[in-house]
Amino acid sequence: MCGIYGSTIAYSKEQVQQKLMRTSFRGPDKLDWKYLGKNKNIVFGHNRLAIIDLDPRSNQPLTYQNIHIVFNGEIYNFLDLKKELINKGHEFKTTSDTEVMCAAYLEYGDEFVSKLNGMFAFVIYDENKERLFGARDRLGQKPFYYSFNGEDFEFSSQISSIQLFRDDLSISSKAISYYLAWGAIPEPYSIFNEINKLKPGFSLSLDLKSKKFEQKQYWDIDYKGIHQYLGTYEEAKATLNNLLKDAVKIRLFADVPVGVFLSGGVDSSAIAALATQTTTSKIKTFSVKFDEKGFDESKYAQQVADHLKTDHHVIDCNYNEGLDLIENFSHFYDEPFADSSAIPSMLLAKHTRKHVTVALSGDAGDEIFIGYHRYNWMRQVGIMYKIPEFIRNLSANALGLMPHYKLKMISQGLKYDNLDDVYLAARTGVNTSWLDNKYDYLDVEEIKYLKHQHKNQQERISDFDLKTYLNWDINTKVDRATMAYSLEARSPLMDYRIVEFARSLPTSFKFQGSNQKRILKDVLYQHVPKEIFNRPKAGFTMPFSEWFKKELKDYVLSELNEESLKLIPGINAKEVTFRIQQHMDGSWNRYPMIWKLLVLKQWLNTNGKKYSIQ
Known part of the structure; x- marks a missing residue:
C-alpha cells in the first residue's frame, strides 16, 4: 500500500519532492523518484x-528489464502468477508482487491486468514502445487521479499531489453540485475541471510520441444477468464458504503484522471467523466504542471476539478526538467528501496502526448480498406502488400531515412516478429544494446499472450501489482513513470471484422474506452462534445529529451563517438556513446536509481564494 505519482511536466527535483511529501502519510517507509525516458522528461515517484x-530491493519506482513501474496496492495471486512466469522463462530478483506485474506485462501485454486478483492502481513506462500504461482495480479500492491536456500527463493517488504547482486549475461547479447530491464526487469527475478519476475496471494508455490517449474497460459486473447460478442453495453455501476462506487466506499474507476490523456485524464477523481458521497465530481484532447511547455496538464485537478467542482491542471514540479529526479532515480527504463515518474510520485506523500494519475489513457485504436497510425499505415501498395511484397519493398526503420527519420523508417518496426514481431520491435526498439544481446530478453513466429490465429491482439497486456507493463512497472513505495513518486495509468480500459469484445467485439466496444477506449469514453461522446476531442491523455512524445540537452547535452556526452560505455555490442559502434551524429545534434531522456543507466549507476555506469556480 503506497502513494504513486508521475508526470511528463518538467518539474524540478524540489517540486517533485514536495508533491511526494504532501502524501507521505500514504507510505512513510521510503520516498523516492526517478527521471525516465531518453530525455529524462518523465518522472515517476x-x-x-x-x-x-x-x-x-523492492523500493519503487522499480525497473524490470525495459519496464518501469509505480504501483499502489496488493496482488494477492502474485505467487501463482510468478510460478507461471518462471515456467515461461522469466527470472526474478525480489520476492515482491511489483516485479511480477512487470514480467506479466512483458508476457501478456495490456491484457495481463485481467489476470490480477487484487487492489491496485499503477502506471508502467515501457521504454521500447515509449508509452505509458496504467490501470485501476475492478472495484475501485485504490484511487487513480490524472490530468491530461493533450500534451502533458500527470497522475497520482491523491489529488493534492497534482494540485501543487498547478496554476491552470479551476474548481468545478458541476462537481460541487454532484457532491451536494451524492455526498461524494462521482467518476470521472474531481473537484477540479482539469483533473479526472480513472474509473474502476479501466486501463489507460498514452503514446508519448503521438500523444494518443485511450481508455479501455477490462472488467464489469454482469448487470444484464447473463450468468445465472443453477446449483442448489446448499451447494452455493459450500462454494461461498470456500471462496471466502481462500479470499481471507490470501489477504493474510504479509511480511508485517495483520489484524481484522471487527464491528460485531455479519460481514466483519465472517471475515474474523475465517481468519482464525486460516492461521495458527492469534488474530488481533479492533472495534470502536462510542459513549453516546444508541451508537455503541462494541459489546457485540466483544461477544464475537470472545467466541473466536481473538486478541481484541476496543478503541474509545470521544468528542475531543473526533473534533480534532474534523478540523484536519480535508488534509487527507483532499476533495469534498461527506460520509461522516469517515471520522470513526480514521479513529479506528489511527489506533489499529499501533498494533498492526494491515487490517482486513468486511466492506462490500451489504452491496453484493443485498444487506442495507434501504433494500428492505424499497421492497416495502414496492408494495405501495402496486396499489392504484390515487390511493397512493391519498396515503402520501396523510403521511405528510404527520409530525414525525421520517413519515414526512415517506410521504415525499410516495409521490415519484416509479420505484427507480424513488431509490434515486433516497440516495440523493428526497427533497432537494435546498440545491439550486443547475446541473442534472443524475446524469451519470452508472445510471444504466439501475434503469434497465434485465434483472429484478433488488438486483438492479444492488448492482447500482456496487458501481456507485461502494466505489464513490465506501472505498474513498476506507482508503483515505487508513492511509492517513499508514495502515493498509484489505477487503476479502471485494475479491472479484466472490462478487461475480454473488451476482450470479438467485435473489432468494441473498434476500428471502425479510432475511437479508441470507447466504452470508448462513456461512457465518457455521462458525459463530446465530444468537449473537439476533438484533437489528446497525450502521457505522457518528453521533453528529446530537453533537450539532449540543457540543458543536456554535461551530455549525458560526461556519454556516447566512453570509458564509451565500459564498457556497450550488445551494439556496435561505432554504439551508431554515433547515439548519429545523435541526436545532429538533423538528427534523438535517445532520447529513449540515455535514456536507461543513466539509465543503472547510475545503473552500483552504482552496476557494486560490482557484476560480467554473
Missing part, C-alpha cells in the same frame, strides 16, 4: 508502505 518483501 513513490511513497512506500512496505508490506511484502521489506528489503530495499
